[in-house]
Amino acid sequence: MNAKTNPDSPGMSALEKVAWTEALVSLAALILVSVLIPFTGHHAASAFAVLGIVILSFWFIRKRGHTVIIDERDLEIAQKARQQGSEAAWGFLVLALIAIQIVPWSTHEAVFNKTTLNWLIWAQFAIFVGVKGIVGITLYRRQHHAA
Numbered sequence: 001m002n003a004k005t006n007p008d009s010p011g012m013s014a015l016e017k018v019a020w021t022e023a024l025v026s027l028a029a030l031i032l033v034s035v036l037i038p039f040t041g042h043h044a045a046s047a048f049a050v051l052g053i054v055i056l057s058f059w060f061i062r063k064r065g066h067t068v069i070i071d072e073r074d075l076e077i078a079q080k081a082r083q084q085g086s087e088a089a090w091g092f093l094v095l096a097l098i099a100i101q102i103v104p105w106s107t108h109e110a111v112f113n114k115t116t117l118n119w120l121i122w123a124q125f126a127i128f129v130g131v132k133g134i135v136g137i138t139l140y141r142r143q144h145h146a147a
Contacts, residue, residue: 012140014060015074019081019136021057025050026130042115048122054129077139085132089124096120 012020029050036044061069100116 013074014069015078016136016140017060018057019133019140021060021133022054022129023133023137025053025057026126026133029126030130042119045115045119045122048126051122051126051129073143077136077143080139081132081136084135085128085130088131089128092127093120093124096123 029048032047032050033044036047097120100112
């Protein structure tokens with residue numbers, strides 16, 4: 001039996017590979033944005049486009065003959081990771097919007113800046129993808145150690 005068909009093999013499942021991809025791509029996007037901010041200012045937000053690489057992680061869950069790619073355990077882990085990612089992203093957005101209202105800014109206008117909204121949306125997406133990946137990795141690693 002090879003690693004794909006042996007359930008006792010130490011190889012990563014398809015959704016664990018997806019989780020690693022999500023975590024690493026999110027981290028890469030945040031690092032790239034942080035590096036570009038001093039040079040390009042608010043235009044550094046365009047580096048969040050790196051998050052588009054996450055779509056390539058679906059390559060790991062493509063059908064391969066008659067083998068089972070995703071089982072119930074994988075679906076449960078993915079659901080928990082998605083829930084934690086959503087909660088973290090929405091929690092960030094709520095706290096950021098509260099902070100924007102509380103912190104006195106240099107301009108005392110009641111207008112919400114479009115650039116700030118753009119940053120909040122991209123940051124929320126990066127947090128969702130990153131937390132989803134990290135939670136997925138953590139849940140998979142706990143199960144491997146418990147087995």
